Amino acid sequence: MRKRTISIATVAAEAGVGVGTVSRVLNGSDQVSEATLKRVLGTIERLDYRPLRSASSLSKGRTDAVGILVSVITRPSVMARLVGVIDVLSDAGLDAVVFNVDNRAQLDRHLSSIIDQRRVDGIISISLRIPKERIARIRKLAIPLVLVDNSLPNLPCVYIDDVAGGKLATEHLLSLGHRRIGFIGDNARSDLGMSASENRYAGYLMALEAAGIGPDFDLVARGPHSSEAAAVLASALFELGKRRPTAIFASSDTLAVGVIKAAQQHRLKIPDDLAVIGFDNLEVSSILDISTVNQPLLESGTKGASKMVSLLNGEIAKPHREELVLDVVPRGSSLGIQRNSPTKLYGVVEGPKGLQILQGGEELVS
Amino acid sequence: MRKRTISIATVAAEAGVGVGTVSRVLNGSDQVSEATLKRVLGTIERLDYRPLRSASSLSKGRTDAVGILVSVITRPSVMARLVGVIDVLSDAGLDAVVFNVDNRAQLDRHLSSIIDQRRVDGIISISLRIPKERIARIRKLAIPLVLVDNSLPNLPCVYIDDVAGGKLATEHLLSLGHRRIGFIGDNARSDLGMSASENRYAGYLMALEAAGIGPDFDLVARGPHSSEAAAVLASALFELGKRRPTAIFASSDTLAVGVIKAAQQHRLKIPDDLAVIGFDNLEVSSILDISTVNQPLLESGTKGASKMVSLLNGEIAKPHREELVLDVVPRGSSLGIQRNSPTKLYGVVEGPKGLQILQGGEELVS
DNA sequence: TCATGCCATGGAACCGGTTCCGAATCGGGA
DNA sequence: TCCCGATTCGGAACCGGTTCCATGGCATGA
Known part of the structure; x- marks a missing residue:
């Protein structure tokens, strides 16, 4: 020894x-x-x-780690992006250091510690808007920064057009003949720059206006991002009596679930008495047969992380700025057509101790 | 210059x-x-x-980072634990390095890189079982290891008794007079040691036996962890005709959602024709009024991370091994009593551009 | 006044890799 | 045989902190 x-x-x-x-x-x-x-x-x-990792970090001058800034991780949409990011980084041999951000002060604290101490080689921001002065500093230090679900000029980013998405959703309801269309969305988190819901709302207004329908703020409601809150807000809209909406655009599937639940409690038949469309195409919307606007969540993460990997290799991120496509997924909550049973996706077999769906089938579920 | x-x-x-x-x-x-x-x-x-972080890491001999091993992050239950872990670590000034594990080979790869390169000071494993030989090595290197939602002798851990939980759920259904109780669970991931579903199944069998009911494997089904799969399996059980179950215990709320959906498609009234209970008390079970077994998910993360912080400070983790309590949350899917509207939790006010629930209300949502 | 001791301080040695420069070795062509 | 260039290699210097030890200054007590 x-x-x-x-x-x-x-x-x-x-x-x-x-x-x-x-x-x-x-x-x-x-x-x-x-x-x-x-x-x-x-x-x-x-x-x-x-x-030893830290020794080579010191002499090489890089950490082989990437910082991920993310807020309200518990939202399934955020989650999906995060998983995409982590998987790609991991494959590239990079550590994923996750920073959960709840408020502006925390964002600042994390940013300064990340940037100043050079604890990571690059930063990926999911859905969060980075303050201008920070961006300037990051630029000066030449630390790669990639935005996911967010867009700023001259920065590599992967994003969707939420305004267009809101229009798509509203147009879908309009095309079904609805005129009194309500909107239920999030409270804006302007401190963190999470404005998806408000942008979708803007698209909603544009679609209405294009159809010659003026805004009716009695049909608009906002609250926390939870099904429960959406249910409460939807209930309030239903109590308008004759003036209640015949369709509702919820700015996320999570909210749409609450709307559906409230409609059931009010004995409104879906979609005859009330049509509903959500946003994100989460698994829950598929199982509850809720129409929605699909956006490639996982893909936004993988594409963003790929850009980061390129940048760290000294290459240029291929499509520097990338807008992902959106499309309406019409389901029972607006069309009323019973969609095909998912049975065919799975092969049920008899196992020794009960029925069984083989694990391989898991790949069939998105 | x-x-x-x-x-x-x-x-x-x-x-x-x-x-x-x-x-x-x-x-x-x-x-x-x-x-x-x-x-x-x-x-x-x-x-x-x-x-510079890496310089001080080198001379101090520690990284001020903790590795988190986690699988199938997208599951809401896993998510909640992860958030709890990250928040506590972050407050303690520790970086959270997340490793997403899909299979045994990946687990091994991550473990060896983590352990050998000393890229982190400690390891928290969420729901994953660490192979014996790795544990030996980790012990020898004196790297703190904390298990969350998992338990091994002589290691600090935070866990629940899944067997007892399965019993609780089944007893709830038995107490309502059900005798033909079905079970729908995950495929076991024995390679990763994720055995919660199987343990709950064991509890289910024990409760049945205690009630003098022998196992009926025709009422048991397993598949991937998704609502869709659960719906397919539940449909199969419903097609047993007279022999179909009058109640189903789903080993997680995600699966319970699929069961409910399938029941609706089969025109089974809940809970009169079919009672359902899930597990985890996810938000979705609350909004869909599904009975469930509550387990403190976030808390398992925060407690586990707190133990890690203590260990890294050279202290002894206070309760070395900690079992969290479970309790049945009876709801409409088994009792049929319409639960109170959540309205009272929120204060709806009229805003300038539509109804509004103030953000502060968000705290009321779990 | 001098010995004692504490406190603040400078700086060399060190942590464990990477990199670059100079040296040694080898093969091939003249 | 000698020279030249290419290839391989050893090791000092370096990355940027931390830590320990030696030193000098000051106050206290005899």
């Missing part, structure tokens, strides 16, 4: 070579002869040596 | 002190006189100097 920790020097001594050579072996340099390569690798194996 | 990066040496020179003194200032040592403290702080401020 000579030394506590085995370092690169230990390996070098043991293998009878210099530390430089060991380092070259570790980094796959081709400046090493076959014979010494084998010998060094053997020694590494024998000593069970692994280079 | 003298030096590219401002290091501790720059600050020392500029302030006319030694590097040691600057370091002491940075680390809040009390071995510094008031006068020099002020001077050094002033210089730091003026130069806008921040210590």
Whole structure:
């Protein structure tokens, strides 16, 4: 027992070579002869040596980690993006350091610690707007920054057009003959720049206006991002009696679920008495047969992370700014047509202890 | 322009002190006189100097980061735990490095890279079982390891008794007079050690046996963890005709949603024709009025992370092993009693552009 | 006045890799 | 045989902090 920790020097001594050579072996340099390569690798194996991350970070000047700024992770839509980001980073050998942001002060704190201490090589912001002065600083330090579900000029980003999405949803309801269309959305989180709901609302207004319908603020309601809140707001709209909406556009599927629930409690038949469309195409909207606007959530994460990987490799992010496509997914909550049973997607077999759907089928579920 | 990066040496020179003194200032040592403290702080401020994380990691021998191993993040239950973990770590000034694990090989790869390269100071495993040989290695290297939603002897962990939970759920249905009780669960992921569903199944069998009811494997079904799959499986059970179950215990709320949906398609009235109970008490079960077994998800994360923080501070994790309590939340899907409208939780007010629930109300939603 | 001791401080050594420069070795052509 | 260039290699310097030890100054007590 000579030394506590085995370092690169230990390996070098043991293998009878210099530390430089060991380092070259570790980094796959081709400046090493076959014979010494084998010998060094053997020694590494024998000593069970692994280079220390923080040491190589220091001398290389990079951390091989990427910071991910994200808010309200619990929302399924945010989650999906996050998973996309993490998976791509992980495949590229980069650590994903997640920072959960609840308010503006926290955002600032995290940003300054991330940026100043250089604890990560790059930053991916999911849905959050980074304050201008921070962006300036990030630029000056040449730290790559990628925006997911967000867009700013001259920055690599992956985003959707929420205004267009809101229009699509509203047009869908208009095309079904609805004239009194309500809107239920989030409270704006302007401090964090999360404005998807408000943008979708803007699209809603535009679609109405294009159809020659003026805004009726009695049909508009906003609250926290939860089904419960949406149910309460929807109930309030239903109590307008004759003036109640015949259709509702909920700015997310989570809210749409609440609307559906409230409608059931008010004995409104869907879609005859009330048509509903949501946004995001979450799994819950599929199972509850809710019409929605599909956006590629996971893809926004993977594409954003891919851009980051490119940037860190010194390449240019291929499509620098990328807008993902949206499309309406009409389902029973607006059309009323019973959609096909999902049975065919799965093969149910008899197992030894009950029915069974084989795991492979899991891939069929998005 | 003298030096590219401002290091501790720059600050020392500029302030006319030694590097040691600057370091002491940075680390809040009390071995510094008031006068020099002020001077050094002033210089730091003026130069806008921040210590480099990787350099201090190297010399301190720790990274101030914690690795989080987690699988299928997209499940709301996993999500909630993860958020709890991240928030507590963040408050303690620790980075949360998230590793998403899809299969056994990936788990091994991540573990070896985490452990060998010492890229983190501690490891928190959410729901995943760490292979024995890895545990041995982790122990030998004295890397703190905390298990969340998992339990192993002699390791700090936060867990629930899934078997007892399965019993609770089944007993609830038995107490309502049901005798033909079905079970719908996940496919076991034995490779990752995610056995919650199977444990709940064991509890289900125990409760039945205690009630003098033998197992009927025709009423048991397993599939992927999705509402869609659960709907398919439930449909299959409903087609048993007279022999169909009058109640179903779904091993998670996500599956329960699928069961409810399938029941509606089969024109079964809930709970008269079919009673349903789920597990986890997710938000969706509340809005859809599904009975469930509540487990403190967020809390499991915060408690686990707190243990980690203690361990990293050299303290002993207070309750070394901690079992969280479960309780049945009876709702309409089994009792049939219309639960109170959630209206009272929220104050709806008239805003300038539509109805409004003030953001403060968000706290009322779990 | 001098010894004692504490406190503040400077700075060398160190953490464990990477990199670059100079040296050694080797092969091939003249 | 000698020279030249290419290839391989050793190791010092370096990355930017932390820590420990030696030193100097000051106050206290005898």
